[in-house]
Amino acid sequence: MAAAVATVQRPEAETVEEASNLQWPLPPEHRPSGAATGPGDGEEAPVRPLCKPRGICSRAYFLVLMVFVHLYLGNVLALLLFVHYSNGDESTDPGPQSREQSPQPVPTLGPLTRLEGIKVGYERKVQVVAGRDHFIRTLSLKPLLFEIPGFLSDEECRLIIHLAQMKGLQRSQILPTEEYEEAMSALQVSQVDLFQLLDQNRDGRLQLREVLAQTRLGNGRWMTPENIQEMYSAIKADPDGDGVLSLQEFSNMDLRDFHKYMRSHKAESNELVRNSHHTWLHQAWDIRKVLRLTGLSPEIVELSEPLQVVRYGEGGHYHAHVDSGPVYPETICSHTKLVANESVPFETSCRYMTVLFYLNNVTGGGETVFPVADNRTYDEMSLIQDDVDLRDTRRHCDKGNLRVKPQQGTAVFWYNYLPDGQGWVGEVDDYSLHGGCLVTRGTKWIANNWINVDPSRARQALFQQEMARLAREGGTDSQPEWALDRAYSDARVEL
Numbered sequence: 242m243a244a245a246v247a248t249v250q251r252p253e254a255e256t257v258e259e260a261s262n263l264q265w266p267l268p269p270e271h272r273p274s275g276a277a278t279g280p281g282d283g284e285e286a287p288v289r290p291l292c293k294p295r296g297i298c299s300r301a302y303f304l305v306l307m308v309f310v311h312l313y314l315g316n317v318l319a320l321l322l323f324v325h326y327s328n329g330d331e332s333t334d335p336g337p338q339s340r341e342q343s344p345q346p347v348p349t350l351g352p353l354t355r356l357e358g359i360k361v362g363y364e365r366k367v368q369v370v371a372g373r374d375h376f377i378r379t380l381s382l383k384p385l386l387f388e389i390p391g392f393l394s395d396e397e398c399r400l401i402i403h404l405a406q407m408k409g410l411q412r413s414q415i416l417p418t419e420e421y422e423e424a425m426s427a428l429q430v431s432q433v434d435l436f437q438l439l440d441q442n443r444d445g446r447l448q449l450r451e452v453l454a455q456t457r458l459g460n461g462r463w464m465t466p467e468n469i470q471e472m473y474s475a476i477k478a479d480p481d482g483d484g485v486l487s488l489q490e491f492s493n494m495d496l497r498d499f500h501k502y503m504r505s506h507k508a509e510s511n512e513l514v515r516n517s518h519h520t521w522l523h524q525a526w527d528i529r530k531v532l533r534l535t536g537l538s539p540e541i542v543e544l545s546e547p548l549q550v551v552r553y554g555e556g557g558h559y560h561a562h563v564d565s566g567p568v569y570p571e572t573i574c575s576h577t578k579l580v581a582n583e584s585v586p587f588e589t590s591c592r593y594m595t596v597l598f599y600l601n602n603v604t605g606g607g608e609t610v611f612p613v614a615d616n617r618t619y620d621e622m623s624l625i626q627d628d629v630d631l632r633d634t635r636r637h638c639d640k641g642n643l644r645v646k647p648q649q650g651t652a653v654f655w656y657n658y659l660p661d662g663q664g665w666v667g668e669v670d671d672y673s674l675h676g677g678c679l680v681t682r683g684t685k686w687i688a689n690n691w692i693n694v695d696p697s698r699a700r701q702a703l704f705q706q707e708m709a710r711l712a713r714e715g716g717t718d719s720q721p722e723w724a725l726d727r728a729y730s731d732a733r734v735e736l
Contacts (some may be wrong), residue, residue, distance in 0.1 A: 347702050350701060350702045350705075351664070352663075353593065353664060353665060353666070354536035354537050355656065356385070356536070358379045358385050358386075359379060360379065361379055361380065361382065361615070362378065363378070363379045364376050367533075367534070368533070369533045369534050370530065375391060380643065380645065381611065381643055383614065383615050383616065383670070384611070386655040387654055387655070388652070388653045389534070389652050392534075392650060392651060392652035393652065395650060397650075398598075398600040398650055399600075402550070402600055402686050404522055404550075405522065408520045408521075408522065409520060410520045411518060411519065412517075432494075432496070433488070433492065435491075436491045438455075439451055439452060439455055441454070441621075441622055447485060447486040448485055449470070449484050450622060451622070452486075453465075453466065453625055453630065454624070462508035462512055462514070463513060463514050463633070465633075466484075466628070472499070472502055476495075476498040476502055478490060478491075478493075478494045511556055514560050515558070515559045516557045516559070517552060517553045517554075517557050518552045519552070521546075521548065521549055522548045523547040528542055528690075531692075535594060535596070535654070541693075541701075541705075542692055544705065544708055545690075545693040546576070546590075546592075546690075546693060548689070549691070550686070551687050551688070553607060553680045553684065555681070555682060555683065555684070556680065557607075557677070557685065558634045558678065559676050559677035560633060560635075561612055561631065561634060561675060563669060563670075563671070563674055563675075564590065564592045564657050564673065565591055565673075566589030566590060566591075566669070568589065568695075568697075572585060572589050573587070573589075574589065574591035574695045574696075574700070575590050575591070576695070577695045577700050577703075577704040579707075580700070581700055590691070591666075591693055591695050591696060592657050592692065593692050593693065593694035594656055594657065594691070594692040595689065595692075596653075596690040597652065597654065597690075598650075598652050599649055599650070599652075599653075599686075599687055600649065600688060601647070601684070602649050603683055603685045605680065605681035605682030605683060606638075606678050606679050606680045606681035607677065607678060607680040607681075607685035608647065608677075609645045609647075609675060609676070610638050610645075610676050610678050611643040611644075611645075612624065612631040612641040612642060612674055612676070613631070613671075614642045614643035615642060615643070616642065616672065619671045619672060634676040634677060634678050634679060638676075644678065655675075656673070665694075666694055666695075667696075
């Protein structure tokens with residue numbers, strides 16, 4: 242408070258001096274003889290002081306009064322400032338009611354970084370590690386796909402594999418039958434509507450390739466034309482056996498028979514959509530290299546999915562797929578669903594980017610294939626022509642447009658979404674369709690670093706704000722389970 246008093250010393254002195262010099266004109270009966278009677282009388286009228294020299298309005302009293310007033314006002318202002326900043330202090334909890342009445346504004350997120358491809362084969366020099374140059378090469382423009390050799394050292398690759406083995410790997414699954422049936426029932430779509438959805442060429446007949454294009458999941462079994470005809474025969478859906486269903490034949494089919502058939506036929510490992518084993522390393526590595534490579538904010542990268550490590554044994558594969566699902570009104574992103582406050586039947590992975598690391602050299606096969614990379618046009622139905630299904634990485638990997646051979650330490654990365662023209666996420670890029678070719682000899686180890694971004698800019702901002710609040714209030718215990726692995730919290734890989 243001494244500082245506050247010091248700041249008002251000069252104004253006090255000026256005010257007191259002005260107040261003590263205030264004077265009124267004397268009334269006529271008290272004027273000395275010869276005094277002017279008013280303005281213009283030739284002489285300035287004598288004046289008397291406002292108060293008697295030793296009265297209540299004396300200079301000393303007035304000085305004390307003004308000092309008291311300034312001290313009082315200074316204390317009031319200091320108290321108001323103290324209350325204001327105390328209420329704004331993050332360490333104090335104003336209570337749920339106060340937080341509801343004064344919600345924190347959701348920050349506006351800036352545009353997402355997106356590397357330009359320039360042209361296929363274009364190379365640029367970058368430094369993701371101090372004092373060491375790396376070269377990024379453009380592999381395709383549709384999707385926007387890049388390769389960076391030597392991104393990881395051999396030691397880093399071996400350590401990631403070792404940590405995954407210590408943690409233990411589990412068989413990779415696509416979608417359990419129970420969840421699939423529940424999701425299908427939640428759609429509440431009539432069989433006529435479902436027929437029209439499958440009938441992409443609108444000819445009133447369901448060809449095998451139209452059905453195959455929509456049966457990528459099911460119970461995790463990869464459906465071939467032979468599988469579809471087997472099922473038709475078992476549930477008596479195709480009386481004439483021509484492999485084509487009319488609207489009437491489809492309407493007569495009981496979908497429960499379809500689910501029952503799928504449950505009763507357990508798929509072998511080579512019949513699965515994905516034949517591999519995987520685990521997650523939540524805090525077992527340092528993401529600084531990925532931050533420098535992508536140019537994205539730490540909030541986005543650090544709050545994304547943990548590192549997935551995958552092992553493909555001999556005979557392992559992953560049929561062609563896209564890493565992100567489209568976000569419709571009926572779906573929501575898995576990573577932001579907790580803050581969305583919305584009730585929807587489906588959730589999907591919203592993966593803005595995929596960064597894939599090759600952790601070893603593969604003796605035979607195991608390439609990453611992009612079947613339609615840099616195609617002039619994209620048509621889902623053109624993926625299946627006659628007996629060739631370009632999505633089938635066991636049979637037709639060699640027919641894909643682009644294949645990347647696994648090379649230990651190399652990273653490839655691509656964008657799963659097109660830009661929306663406003664610096665954010667647009668539609669899913671269909672050209673990002675990719676798969677893991679059949680491993681014919683040896684074992685293949687890879688790691689996936691998916692970077693999650695919600696196509697809703699506001700929802701992503703709310704998610705980041707809420708995660709920051711949880712970190713401030715509760716520390717690591719408040720983080721979602723997928724963002725934390727306490728068993729390996731002290732083990733780190735310098736990437």
